Amino acid sequence: MTLADLRDALLAATTKVYHFAPPESVTGPYIVWAEDGQANASHGNNQMTVQVLTGTVDYFTKTEFDPNFDAIQAALNALKIAWRLNSIQYEEATKFLHYEWVWAFPQGVG
Numbered sequence: 001m002t003l004a005d006l007r008d009a010l011l012a013a014t015t016k017v018y019h020f021a022p023p024e025s026v027t028g029p030y031i032v033w034a035e036d037g038q039a040n041a042s043h044g045n046n047q048m049t050v051q052v053l054t055g056t057v058d059y060f061t062k063t064e065f066d067p068n069f070d071a072i073q074a075a076l077n078a079l080k081i082a083w084r085l086n087s088i089q090y091e092e093a094t095k096f097l098h099y100e101w102v103w104a105f106p107q108g109v110g
Helices: 003-010 068-078
Strands: 017-019 030-044 047-061 082-091 096-108
Touching: 003 017, 003 030, 003 047, 003 068, 047 068, 047 082, 068 082, 068 096
Parallel strands: 017 030
Antiparallel strands: 030 047, 047 096, 082 096
């Protein structure tokens, strides 16, 4: 599993998928995903052998009951990675519904 695999899976939900931030000209609905750290790691022979990366997927939409909500969760399940729905917010300034998922997956490094 790689970060590119995550990006590609999210593209199945919508073609508006951006890493870290959308362009200023983007209109909804859209996904922003980003890695944000490491949850855990395994070591062997004095080096890291597996690194568990963590991050978020954020989906912004103005459509109530947007089917992309289910498509994003299906994409995360298809990757067979750990994830959870962290929050659902209403962004008053932009009028977007903002869904946030937190994910984690191991990546070999050694």
